[in-house]
Structures are given as C-alpha cells and as structure tokens.
Amino acid sequence: MLEVDQITTRYGAITALHSASLEVRAGELVALVGPNGAGKTTLLNTVAGLLRPATGSIRFEGNDITGTEPARLVRAGLALVPEHRRIFKDLTVEENLRLGGSTASAHDRRERLEEAADLFPVLRTKWTTSAGYLSGGEAQQLAVARALMSNPRLLLLDEPTLGLAPTMVDVVFDLLQRLREQGRTLLVVEQNATRVLQLADRGYLLRTGNIVATGTGADLAADNSLFDSFIGLEAHGREA
Amino acid sequence: MTKLIQTIVDGLGVGSTYALLALGISLIFGVMHLVNFAHGELITVGAYASYFFFLHGGSWWWMPFVIIGSAVLASVATELVAFRWVRNASPFTLLLTSFALERLSHALWQIFVSPKQRAFPKPAWVFNQFKVAGVSFEVMDVVTIAVTAATLALTAVVFKRTLFGISVRGAAEDFDAARLMGVRANRVISGAFAFAGLLAGVAACLILMRSPAAEPSMGSDWLLKAVIAAVIGGLGSFTGAVVGGLVLGLLETLTRAYLPELAVGWDKFSTAVVFVLIAVFFVIRPDGVFKVSHAERV
Numbered sequence: 001m002l003e004v005d006q007i008t009t010r011y012g013a014i015t016a017l018h019s020a021s022l023e024v025r026a027g028e029l030v031a032l033v034g035p036n037g038a039g040k041t042t043l044l045n046t047v048a049g050l051l052r053p054a055t056g057s058i059r060f061e062g063n064d065i066t067g068t069e070p071a072r073l074v075r076a077g078l079a080l081v082p083e084h085r086r087i088f089k090d091l092t093v094e095e096n097l098r099l100g101g102s103t104a105s106a107h108d109r110r111e112r113l114e115e116a117a118d119l120f121p122v123l124r125t126k127w128t129t130s131a132g133y134l135s136g137g138e139a140q141q142l143a144v145a146r147a148l149m150s151n152p153r154l155l156l157l158d159e160p161t162l163g164l165a166p167t168m169v170d171v172v173f174d175l176l177q178r179l180r181e182q183g184r185t186l187l188v189v190e191q192n193a194t195r196v197l198q199l200a201d202r203g204y205l206l207r208t209g210n211i212v213a214t215g216t217g218a219d220l221a222a223d224n225s226l227f228d229s230f231i232g233l234e235a236h237g238r239e240a
Numbered sequence: 241m242t243k244l245i246q247t248i249v250d251g252l253g254v255g256s257t258y259a260l261l262a263l264g265i266s267l268i269f270g271v272m273h274l275v276n277f278a279h280g281e282l283i284t285v286g287a288y289a290s291y292f293f294f295l296h297g298g299s300w301w302w303m304p305f306v307i308i309g310s311a312v313l314a315s316v317a318t319e320l321v322a323f324r325w326v327r328n329a330s331p332f333t334l335l336l337t338s339f340a341l342e343r344l345s346h347a348l349w350q351i352f353v354s355p356k357q358r359a360f361p362k363p364a365w366v367f368n369q370f371k372v373a374g375v376s377f378e379v380m381d382v383v384t385i386a387v388t389a390a391t392l393a394l395t396a397v398v399f400k401r402t403l404f405g406i407s408v409r410g411a412a413e414d415f416d417a418a419r420l421m422g423v424r425a426n427r428v429i430s431g432a433f434a435f436a437g438l439l440a441g442v443a444a445c446l447i448l449m450r451s452p453a454a455e456p457s458m459g460s461d462w463l464l465k466a467v468i469a470a471v472i473g474g475l476g477s478f479t480g481a482v483v484g485g486l487v488l489g490l491l492e493t494l495t496r497a498y499l500p501e502l503a504v505g506w507d508k509f510s511t512a513v514v515f516v517l518i519a520v521f522f523v524i525r526p527d528g529v530f531k532v533s534h535a536e537r538v
Contacts, residue, residue: 048420049419050416050419050420069419069424069425070416070419070420070422071419071422071423071424071425074420074421074422075422079420080420082416082417082420086414086416086417086420087417088409088410088413088414088417088418089413090409090413091406091409091410091413095406095409095410096410098403098406099403099406099407099410099418099421099423100421102403102406102407102421102422102423103421103422146421147420150421150422
C-alpha cells in the first residue's frame with residue numbers, strides 16, 4: 001500500500017534521513033521505533049507531504065506521491081496525526097472535526113461527525129468547547145478523530161501516547177487495535193516501543209536517520225540491538 | 241451631554257471604518273504573517289473605479305457594487321502577482337513587498353490619471369441630519385454604523401459557520417496542520433485576500449460617500465490608522481481588530497472635541513495626543529488587548 005524507497009530528507013545542511021526504505025501492506029499495523037532524533041517524525045512528515053525528500057521516491061497504492069501536497073494526499077486517502085497533536089486550540093471540538101472532514105461532501109461530513117461522537121464519547125460532551133481547554137488525553141482523541149474525518153485508508157500516527165497519563169495510554173492502544181479491526185492500515189511512531197511492537201504486525205527500527213533493523217513485532221522486541229538502542233530513549237522518556 | 245453623545249456617535253462612525261480595514265489586515269496577517277501595507281490601496285482602487293464609473297454616466301445606486309467589486313479583484317490580484325511568489329520568505333521580505341506595491345500604486349495613479357484630486361458627485365442625502373430627543377445626528381453616521389454592524393455580523397457568520405471561515409481560522413493558527421486536514425494553501429490564502437478586499441470595499445464605500453474624490457495617496461492615511469487599530473487589538477485577533485478600530489475612532493474624536501476646552505490651542509495636537517496615548521499603551525501591553533498566543537512577533 002505504501003512503499004518508501006530510499007528517501008533522503010534534509011533540513012538545510014543537516015541530513016535527517018539517510019536513504020530510508022520501508023513498506024506498509026494493506027491492513028497491517030506497522031511500528032516505527034527508535035531513539036529521539038532518529039528521524040521518525042521526519043519520515044512521517046515526508047510521507048505526508050509536509051517535507052520534500054532530496055532523493056528517493058514514495059508510492060501510495062501504486063501511484064508516485066513523492067513531493068505531493070498534503071491537501072492532495074488527504075484526498076487520496078492518506079492522513080497524518082502529527083507530532084504534538086497540533087489540534088486547533090482556538091477552534092471548538094466540532095470545528096476541529098469539521099475541518100478534518102473538509103475534503104468530504106457535506107453529507108459525509110455530517111455522518112462522520114456522528115460517528116466520531118459515537119467513537120469518542122468524551123468529545124461529545126465537549127462539543128462546543130475550545131480545543132485549547134481539553135486535557136492531554138482528550139486532545140489526543142480529538143487529533144485521531146479529526147484525522148479519521150477524511151476516512152483515510154492509511155493513517156500515520158506520530159507519538160500518539162506522548163505526554164499522556166498511563167490510563168490514557170491504554171485508551172490510545174485500545175484505539176489503535178480498534179482502528180486496525182476496522183480495516184484501516186496504520187503506520188505508528190511510538191516511544192513506547194515494547195508495547196507497540198507487541199501490537200504491530202511488523203516493525204522498523206530507525207537510528208540516526210538509518211533503518212537499522214526490521215522484522216515482525218515479536219522479533220524486534222526480542223532483538224538485543226534494539227534493546228540497546230532503547231536504553232537511552234526509555235530513560236529520556238521518563239524524565240520528560 | 242448632547243455634545244458627548246454626538247461625539248461618541250461620530251467616533252463610532254470613524255472607528256467602524258478603521259475596524260473594517262483593521263479586520264482585513266488582521267485576517268491577512270493571520271494566514272500569511274504579512275502586515276499588508278498595500279491594504280489601503282484598495283480604497284484608492286475603489287475611488288478611481290467610482291470616478292471612472294461616474295465619467296461614464298454611473299450613479300450611486302450601483303456604486304457599492306463597483307467599489308466592492310474592484311476592491312475584491314484588486315486584493316486577489318495583489319496576492320496572485322506579488323505575495324504568492326514570496327509566501328515562504330521572511331516576514332521582512334513580505335513587508336517590503338507590500339511597501340513596494342503601495343508605492344507602485346501611488347506612482348501608477350499619478351502617471352496614468354493625475355497627481356491631482358479627481359472629484360465626483362456625492363449622494364444627495366449624505367449630510368442630512370435628524371433629531372432624536374433634541375440631539376441631532378448625521379444620517380451618514382447612522383448609515384456607517386449600521387452598515388459596519390451588518391458587515392461584521394456577516395463576517396462572524398462566515399468565520400463561525402462556513403467551512404471556508406473555519407479553514408481560515410485553522411490556517412491562521414497552524415498552517416501546516418490545516419494543510420494536513422486537506423486545506424489547499426492557495427485557496428485559503430486567495431479566499432482570505434478576497435474577504436479582506438470585501439471588507440476594504442465596504443470601508444471604501446463609507447469613506448467615498450462622505451468625501452467623493454480620488455487621489456493617488458488617499459489610501460495611506462487610512463492604512464496607517466488601520467494598522468495601529470489592528471496592533472492595538474493584537475495582530476491576528478479578529479475581535480481585537482474591531483475593538484482596536486472602535487477605540488481608535490473614539491479616542492480621535494473625543495480628543496478633538498474636548499482638548500480645546502482643557503487647553504486653548506491644543507486642538508492642533510489631537511493627532512499627536514492620540515499617538516502619545518498609543519505609545520503609552522504599547523509600553524503597558526506590547527501584544528495588544530487580545531494577545532494571540534501563536535502569532536509570531538514581527
């Protein structure tokens with residue numbers, strides 16, 4: 001469904017991603033793990049069209065989407081829940097969701113608003129509240145609900161549990177499981193590596209801009225080199 | 241008391257014109273981080289459009305359409321020919337581009353029309369007055385306030401209810417996040433310029449009904465006041481722009497009306513007094529009344 005072929009992405013003189021390749025097949029949940037600064041966010045942002053790769057190509061459902069505008073990718077069925085959620089704090093919950101469904105017809109948008117309210121009951125209770133007043137867990141649910149408004153076939157999620165209380169982390173992992181059961185394809189960047197790999201069909205380990213390991217979730221979780229590269233990250237995660 | 245009421249109505253009349261212009265400036269700043277110093281030129285465009293319209297037998301019945309239409313077209317055109325090409329440049333480059341457009345507009349009117357003022361007829365009812373409970377009001381002041389109120393109400397509905405309005409507000413807060421929602425950058429920015437042009441067109445109608453004349457540099461004075469109003473309100477805040485415009489209008493008319501009584505000869509300084517008050521205000525609240533948390537300082 002998604003084929004990333006040897007992409008290199010630079011910020012000015014700094015190369016954040018060195019010729020990275022990965023593949024996501026339809027219906028899979030693929031985890032992308034690695035320490036901070038490894039280039040995970042860069043990879044997702046490049047796929048979603050926010051960044052343009054210097055070299056390499058990206059294909060989505062057979063079409064070349066390298067350097068395509070995010071607005072067109074959303075229409076093609078690919079959505080990103082960005083790092084730090086980036087919900088619109090000045091807009092109400094409902095307005096955030098409507099904007100998420102801006103590519104849908106008015107009829108579909110109304111239907112999906114109802115679905116979102118059913119899927120995330122907590123959002124229904126805050127429907128007309130400014131999103132800036134939501135708690136971290138509520139904001140994360142809004143960020144996912146907002147991305148689902150475009151009814152994507154491939155959903156990219158960047159650190160969906162970052163900064164959440166442990167009970168909310170459980171809610172988010174349940175949600176990932178449910179989305180997969182709905183038949184959506186997911187590519188997830190997660191700091192909580194062990195846990196996401198247990199859930200994932202396959203995983204990729206990214207370190208200093210390179211894909212250094214790949215395999216089934218269980219294989220990667222058992223891999224020693226993976227564990228080594230995470231010691232730093234897990235300690236860091238606790239500090240933050 | 242009568243004088244105070246009249247002064248306040250006058251102030252709201254002037255202030256609402258500032259508010260419409262300031263709202264356009266704040267809107268463009270929101271989506272592009274551009275303080276558009278060429279925004280006042282939309283008034284000039286409206287004025288010359290009216291002048292030529294009258295030369296060819298036009299009447300005031302069709303004027304609002306001519307003025308607003310020309311302002312909208314001019315606003316969208318400036319984005320297409322100038323700002324689109326420097327969209328991702330630094331705020332300073334954007335600012336310089338808008339200055340260049342402003343200068344260019346002055347020069348073009350001077351060269352191709354005339355450096356002198358070109359007058360055209362005013363609507364017959366403009367300086368009529370009427371009395372309510374012994375206080376006389378100008379019809380034009382009431383028209384100004386009513387038209388502004390209606391325009392602001394329309395603006396509120398557009399920004400609260402329509403997908404376009406929500407897209408503009410979302411893009412103003414986080415442009416990349418809006419792109420991830422499927423908002424097309426070109427479309428939302430063009431739309432914002434069109435809407436800012438509409439607001440400037442309404443302001444131009446109100447200005448031209450009072451003083452029906454076209455002059456190459458006429459936009460600049462209004463622009464300066466409108467930028468001040470937008471900054472008083474907090475650049476990027478739509479409510480702030482409206483409040484800033486009304487406050488500035490009231491401040492101006494009140495100082496003009498009451499300073500002479502306090503100190504003979506000071507009336508000449510009413511503009512200076514306003515600017516001093518504004519300077520003091522910015523020392524106290526540098527971000528304006530309605531601070532916009534996500535706006536970058538320019």
